[in-house]
Amino acid sequence: MNGKSLKVLFLGPQGTYSHQAALQQFQSIPNVEYLPATSIPQCFDELEEDVTVDYSVVPLENSTNGQVVFSYDLLRDRMIQKAQSSTTSAKTNMITSDIEVIAEQYVSITHCLISPIELPNGVESLERFKEVVIHSHPQVWGQVDGYLKSLEEKFPSLTFTRSDCSSTSESVHQCMRSHAASDDNILHLAIASETAAQLHKAHIIEHSINDKLGNTTRFLVLKRRENTSRYEFESTELPQVNLLTFTTRQDDPGSLVDVLNVLKIHSLNMCSINSRPFHMDENDRNWRYLFFIEYYTDGNAPRNKETFYEDISEKSKQWCLWGTFPRNGKYYHK
Numbered sequence: 089m090n091g092k093s094l095k096v097l098f099l100g101p102q103g104t105y106s107h108q109a110a111l112q113q114f115q116s117i118p119n120v121e122y123l124p125a126t127s128i129p130q131c132f133d134e135l136e137e138d139v140t141v142d143y144s145v146v147p148l149e150n151s152t153n154g155q156v157v158f159s160y161d162l163l164r165d166r167m168i169q170k171a172q173s174s175t176t177s178a179k180t181n182m183i184t185s186d187i188e189v190i191a192e193q194y195v196s197i198t199h200c201l202i203s204p205i206e207l208p209n210g211v212e213s214l215e216r217f218k219e220v221v222i223h224s225h226p227q228v229w230g231q232v233d234g235y236l237k238s239l240e241e242k243f244p245s246l247t248f249t250r251s252d253c254s255s256t257s258e259s260v261h262q263c264m265r266s267h268a269a270s271d272d273n274i275l276h277l278a279i280a281s282e283t284a285a286q287l288h289k290a291h292i293i294e295h296s297i298n299d300k301l302g303n304t305t306r307f308l309v310l311k312r313r314e315n316t317s318r319y320e321f322e323s324t325e326l327p328q329v330n331l332l333t334f335t336t337r338q339d340d341p342g343s344l345v346d347v348l349n350v351l352k353i354h355s356l357n358m359c360s361i362n363s364r365p366f367h368m369d370e371n372d373r374n375w376r377y378l379f380f381i382e383y384y385t386d387g388n389a390p391r392n393k394e395t396f397y398e399d400i401s402e403k404s405k406q407w408c409l410w411g412t413f414p415r416n417g418k419y420y421h422k
């Protein structure tokens with residue numbers, strides 16, 4: 089990389105799970121500058137707008153509560169914007185996005201209940217308070233729902249409220265600030281990682297509070313398509329993953345099946361399918377969906393790439409290939 093440092097955006101501040109994903113991705117590379125963004129949209133916008141930024145790391149899905157809808161919708165919006173500005177190639181209905189996916193990362197998520205003050209009896213100390221405000225990133229609630237319900241049942245006279253923050257690490261910061269400004273009857277807590285608690289010098293009152301063991305979040309590593317200085321991956325026996333989004337010719341019966349059948353005809357194994365609602369413009373009708381599929385390719389498949397893309401063009405309304413990247417070995421771990 090010519091001694092120049094790489095600039096990598098992540099959802100900050102330090103100590104978020106996104107930070108962890110970025111460190112995992114670039115740990116073997118010297119001179120990496122990690123730049124904290126204040127929101128997931130900023131992770132996309134800054135990568136597109138600031139040519140000095142090389143990569144951005146964004147959460148995509150969680151093994152307990154599924155899609156990180158913020159990221160799905162940011163990908164969707166970019167495809168719809170391109171479709172509206174009709175930069176579609178004349179011959180095909182393929183859309184070329186400005187950003188590209190080059191890798192994936194998996195981070196094991198172990199949430200902790202974190203307090204700005206020491207609580208000598210741990211969770212039992214909650215009964216001293218009238219109200220407990222719990223701060224965290226909205227994606228977290230669905231991963232600790234059972235735990236929070238059991239807390240509410242244990243302390244029926246306490247009022248519990250949830251407060252959304254831009255990230256888990258930010259939620260620890262927020263709970264420290266709120267604690268300093270509030271009265272003694274209210275306890276502010278956060279849900280975040282052990283690292284976030286340590287960074288903010290806060291106290292862990294309960295460790296591993298996620299409902300499911302093996303809770304994991306999958307992240308995508310993005311770059312601008314025009315930035316060709318892609319660093320070399322170690323070679324792997326694992327398959328290549330392709331992320332493709334498409335819209336269907338909606339009123340044709342079987343239009344979704346027709347697109348999926350193209351994969352079957354070309355012997356391509358699909359490994360995920362998701363959808364998000366979309367509107368082409370504000371007058372567009374409701375209940376239209378943009379599909380996200382991922383499928384594997386390796387040295388042998390598809391045998392004829394050009395025909396595969398022509399078939400996708402024929403069967404879908406519009407489509408976009410976001411990238412082809414190596415499957416991360418952590419995908420197979422629980």
Ligand SMILES: O=C(O)C(=O)C[C@]1(C(=O)O)C=C[C@@H](O)C=C1
Pocket residue numbers: 099103104105106107147150156197225227228254255256257305
């Ligand atoms: O808040 C963080 O720490 C993040 O990196 C974001 C995020 C997410 O959006 O999914 C990452 C992992 C966890 O699932 C919770 C939050």
